[in-house]
Amino acid sequence: MRSARRDRGRRSGRRGDAGRLTSAPRRPTEIEYLRLIETLAHEVVEQAAEEGWLEFGELGQQAPTALQRTVNALATELRFRHHPDDGCLDHLTEDA
Numbered sequence: 087m088r089s090a091r092r093d094r095g096r097r098s099g100r101r102g103d104a105g106r107l108t109s110a111p112r113r114p115t116e117i118e119y120l121r122l123i124e125t126l127a128h129e130v131v132e133q134a135a136e137e138g139w140l141e142f143g144e145l146g147q148q149a150p151t152a153l154q155r156t157v158n159a160l161a162t163e164l165r166f167r168h169h170p171d172d173g174c175l176d177h178l179t180e181d182a
Contacts, residue, residue, distance in 0.1 A: 124164075131161040142166075 114122065134140040134157045141149060142165060146158025 127160055127164060130157055131164060134158075134161065 131140065134154070139149065139154055140146075140161055141158050142162045146162060147155055149155045149158055
């Protein structure tokens with residue numbers, strides 16, 4: 087078991103190329119974080135499509151496993167629900 091003192095030292099920074107202590111990576115802004123999550127969600131949906139089991143809407147909720155139903159719900163949300171400033175140019179509102 088590691089000592090708490092040694093763990094605290096490791097958390098405060100990390101070693102750079104020459105063994106110098108460097109600062110921890112910058113935390114993303116809320117918008118950066120949300121964009122990252124959306125990008126990852128699109129990758130999950132793309133993988134499901136490549137595996138050949140992606141379905142949308144009600145048909146997607148009839149999938150045999152909970153994971154497939156959840157990914158299908160995610161895909162439906164990403165494809166059919168859009169919000170102001172979400173970056174989706176395909177689905178501009180009529181008054182835009």
